[in-house]
Amino acid sequence: MSGGAIDFFVSYNSADTKWAEWISWVLEAAGYRVRIQAWDFVAGSNFVLEMQRAATEATRTIAVLSPDFLKSGFAAPEWAAAFANDPTGLKRSLVPVLVRRCNAEGLLKQIVYIDLVGLNEEPAEKRLLEGIKGKRAKPSHRPNFPGVADGPAERERPKFPGDSSPEGPKTLVHIPKLQRPPSDLEKRRFIERAFLSIVKYFENALEELTRQNEGVETDFKEIGPRRYRAEIFIDGRSRALCRFWIAGNGIAYSEVNSHHDDDGSYNEMLTLAERELVLTALMGMFVAGDDRFDTKRLSPETAADYLWRRFISRIEGS
Structure with a gap:
């Protein structure tokens, strides 16, 4: 810096x-x-x-x-x-x-x-x-009364006078819990957190892949701001290549077999849901019928696992 x-x-x-x-x-x-x-x-x-x-x-x-x-x-x-x-x-x-x-x-x-x-x-x-x-650490709920229980017998707490009326108890009305949609800042932070999870997942998984397999080499590097490229070599030959990057309120993933890192085309796009902080895979065809993934509701961790499994599917069985 x-x-x-x-x-x-x-x-x-x-x-x-x-x-x-x-x-x-x-x-x-x-x-x-x-x-x-x-x-x-x-x-x-x-x-x-x-x-x-x-x-x-x-x-x-x-x-x-x-x-x-x-x-x-x-x-x-x-x-x-x-x-x-x-x-x-x-x-x-x-x-x-x-x-x-x-x-x-x-x-x-x-x-x-x-x-x-x-x-x-x-x-x-x-x-x-x-x-x-340095915000004040006031709790969101009223604390319990800390009075000592082993002292003189405590009087029963008076009931709140609004609980009853001459007509008898009031009917309790069910109040639905309304979900506030996430703010733009919350969305941005979620996408950045999800992207970091994918970066860390690929970094660790590629290292483990080379450790467990003789003749396998990997290359993983940052090729631009919030943009990464991963490649797997088997016996010196490039067998799998992908790129992923933050694209607006989403994460783009590309398997185009090219080293032109500025290529904006992609094979998958993880987009942010409208009213909650989850990711949706627009394509989702790779895991069709696979109950390990709900491609409509991916967390940062499952999104990382989803893209990794898609990436290595090209070399599985090699």
């Missing part, structure tokens, strides 16, 4: 790389500028100097808290520098994000952290962004 102020430097231990990348992706999708070792420290650069420069230039530092982070020799100077610049915490220069349970001691123990442990992705993203913005 170059040019412009850095909002966050993400400090983490290598054991938490996946967490650090997810946090960085969410923040950049929300419009923040982020610097992270996995993306921004180029080959051949001085690792220690890069860390020092990032920690100094960033307005705030995020510490990805875990047992490995607390044992790391490199992470300590990064968060300590942020703490030294804001010892009272008024600027919130150091923002710990807990991803695995651990016992923070010393200075770190005094700082309120953002707890993501045990949350699913959407609640975790909401808590992260609200924590970054």
Whole structure:
């Protein structure tokens, strides 16, 4: 990343790389500028100097808290520098994000952290962004009364006076639960999250494919902004090639046997549903009759699996 102020430097231990990348992706999708070792420290650069420069230039530092982070020799100077610049915490220069349970001691123990442990992705993203913005953590439901039950006998709580009338109990009216359609921002974030799931799935699956099969080589690279190409070679011969990219409110997938990366044609398009955050495969012919996939309602994870199975179908049995 170059040019412009850095909002966050993400400090983490290598054991938490996946967490650090997810946090960085969410923040950049929300419009923040982020610097992270996995993306921004180029080959051949001085690792220690890069860390020092990032920690100094960033307005705030995020510490990805875990047992490995607390044992790391490199992470300590990064968060300590942020703490030294804001010892009272008024600027919130150091923002710990807990991803695995651990016992923070010393200075770190005094700082309120953002707890993501045990949350699913959407609640975790909401808590992260609200924590970054410093929103008030008032619960959405009224808390239970915390009175001590073993004291003197408590009187029965008076009934709400609107519950009854001279005519007797009122008839309860069923109120339907109305679903609000997702906002444009929610749609954009969902598409970006789905695209990242597909990228990670292909990256891991191609690596595993070469590990398990002798004579198989793979090539996976980013060929443009939010655009990737994957290729499989068997005994030196190209046997499968595909590209996928974000196209508006959807993800395009192409199996055209060409290395012209700017070719806009596609064989499949995953589009966003109108009123909910799910993907629909416009073609869906590849899995016709396959009950493993509901091509009208694909999650980011099943969309990644769907495109991968379609891609490798060209070499299965080879």
